[in-house]
Amino acid sequence: MRIIVVGGGIIGATTAHACLRHGHDVTLLEAGHELASVTSFANGGQIAVSESAPWSQPGMPMKMLMRSWRGDAPFRLRLRADPAQWRWLLAFLSNSRAGPHRAGKLRNLALARYSLACLHQTRAELGNDFSYDDRQKGILQLIPAAAQTHAMQRDVDEMAARGGSVSWLSPDETSDVEPALASAVARGLLAGAVWGQTDESGDARLFVARLVAQLTERYSDARFCVRCDTPITGLVKGDCDIRGVMSGEKYIEADRVILAAGLQTRDLLAPLGVRVPMYGVKGYSITIPLDDDISAPETSLTDLKNRLVMSRLGQRLRVAGFAEIGMRPDVEPVRVATMMTRIGELFPDLPLDGDLSPWVGFRPMTPDGAPLIGPVAGTKGLFMNTGHGPLGWTFSHGAAQIIADLVSGKTPSTEFQGFAPDRAMMATV
Ligand SMILES: Cc1cc2nc3c(=O)[nH]c(=O)nc-3n(C[C@H](O)[C@H](O)[C@H](O)COP(=O)(O)OP(=O)(O)OC[C@H]3O[C@@H](n4cnc5c(N)ncnc54)[C@H](O)[C@@H]3O)c2cc1C
Structure with a gap:
């Protein structure tokens, strides 16, 4: 055909x-x-089986409203006189109930796993020379000190019970997996991490x-x-x-x-x-060029403090995040500054004074x-x-x-x- x-x-x-x-x-x-x-063009680079749950989940509508006016809020919502936005938000709200969320989590997990298996087949077909700044080192979800972890613990246990390769790491175990986090662990910034061991990353x-x-x-x-x-x-x-x-x-x-x-x-x-029923949810990324001798993370990371993701792409570190509904497509300096501040806290040695290629994209999201x-x-x-x-x-x-x-x-x-x-x-x- x-x-x-x-x-x-x-x-x-x-x-x-x-x-x-x-x-x-x-x-x-x-x-x-x-x-x-x-x-x-410049997304977060994560192949995130362990983080494939839908964003429509109990508590999410409230998170979107709280601190929505602040430049460092992970989620921001600006209501517009746009019937398509209102229809989408109502449907999102309806899908954020416990029942639909649970069904969606299992459905997405199955697709993410299947997709990873298909990616492995593609790599086998294309040969060893086929590379895209990819890494098969898993994803660490970094838990900030003093975070509430009950709901997360439940999710990890559930995913492990379904055969998922996820495990809970202490702060020391976290820096064993990713030595570039040793300084953050020593300064007490992290309560540990959840490690999705079969997750991957690469430049789409x-x-x-x-x-x-x-x-x-x-x-x-x-x-x-x-x-x-x-x-x-x-x-x-x-x-x-x-x-x-x-x-x-x-x-x-x-x-x-x-x-x-x-x-x-x-x-x-x-x-x-x-x-x-799709709406564009705005996100940001910056890309930090790395020198040979700089200690930068090799494992892909999701920092749960600001919900930023970080992926090592060859001699670059991609940092991405934020979810904004109803925002214009320009780069707001406060968002870039928030990403730089958090990177500076976690990895004080990383150079942030060069061209960071700030970028925005709109995720094509269903409710x-x-x-x-x-x-x-x-x-x-x-x-x-x-x-x-x-x-x-x-x-x-x-x-x-x-x-x-x-x-x-x-x-x-x-x-x-x-x-x-x-x-x-x-x-x-
Ligand atoms: C900040 C951010 C971080 C993200 N991080 C991750 C991540 O870590 N992991 C992950 O899995 N996903 C991530 N995503 C989501 C992921 O990037 C998107 O889901 C994905 O790129 C969508 O791909 P697509 O091919 O559907 O859309 P696009 O990449 O937008 O491609 C659609 C293409 O269609 C073309 N097109 C449009 N209209 C026409 C037309 N009329 N005729 C011909 N061509 C047309 C466009 O020019 C475009 O090239 C992230 C997204 C953002 C914004």
Whole structure:
């Protein structure tokens, strides 16, 4: 089959790869001048199976409101006269009840695990030379001194009981796993950590660039074609099935179309009368260049004090975080300063005076924290793979395999019904 994948972020690139593996001819169409130049550009780098629970959880709406006006608050909410924002917030509130959260946690954990297994297969297929500043050293969730840990302890026990590789570490054990934390431990800043041992990290943007370069080398133009600077402006539909897409005046024909355009998937589907319940939740990152002789963390970290994540990407340390709803897309200096202050506390030797490349991105979030993977109702042959929110890098490989199976008429070998686009749309209408 001839398949068009719209969107060249981490989701579009992995989807294209999975479809090629299924034997299809694939055209990957990207609006921007380069691949992975939007939300996949400078994310936190974590493949976070141990942190895959949805953000919609009991207590979260209150956390979003508390301290929302402060520059250092992990979550900030600005209400706008925007019906889409209100609809999304109401649905988020409804999904934050204990029952839906618990179901969502198990559903996301299964996808995250499946996705990690798919990533391992991809690495085996692409060979030992395939690298993307990746590290297989787990993720440490750093617990600040004097933090309340009951709920966390329960989550860790539950995940361990389900066969997850998570363990609770004392402060000394934490610095044994990550020696760069020794100074923070000695100064009493940490009460310990939760270690997700099988978690990983890596640069999603580099992954996309290198994956697509390999695929371009491996497949002929007829089998795999990538076109940047090609914004899709419309979907072409027959009586009830998809025929292709329009890029300006240009018609590009296909048997199947998969929309992996992140937040913009909403705009592409609106003319078909399909409302996609996704909202952009703003986050920040900075990237600290490292000298050879500097002691910087090798293990990926989630600092629970400000909910910042840190991933070592080669000779760089990526620091990312914050969740803002209803904010404009500019870089607020107070957010960058908050990240620098915390990094300075934990790692006083790290150089913070160079260019830190501050960046903001908008996570394409659904109200129940689960991606939208599957057919679009009402148009045969049209599919979507989007809405991965704060976990797009973590979920990408599994989501790609699921959508490629569904497009090929196969039953995915993992639970997939919970990600059907229909379920979320019905919940918010
Ligand atoms: C601060 C921050 C930190 C994060 N940290 C992590 C993390 O540590 N781990 C993790 O798993 N996830 C993380 N995420 C989430 C992750 O980055 C996203 O879920 C993921 O990048 C979404 O990928 P995507 O391909 O769906 O979207 P995008 O990367 O936005 O890609 C969509 C692409 O579609 C293209 N496009 C849009 N419209 C059209 C059109 N009409 N025609 C053609 N092309 C189009 C866009 O140009 C874009 O390139 C983080 C996000 C943020 C903001």
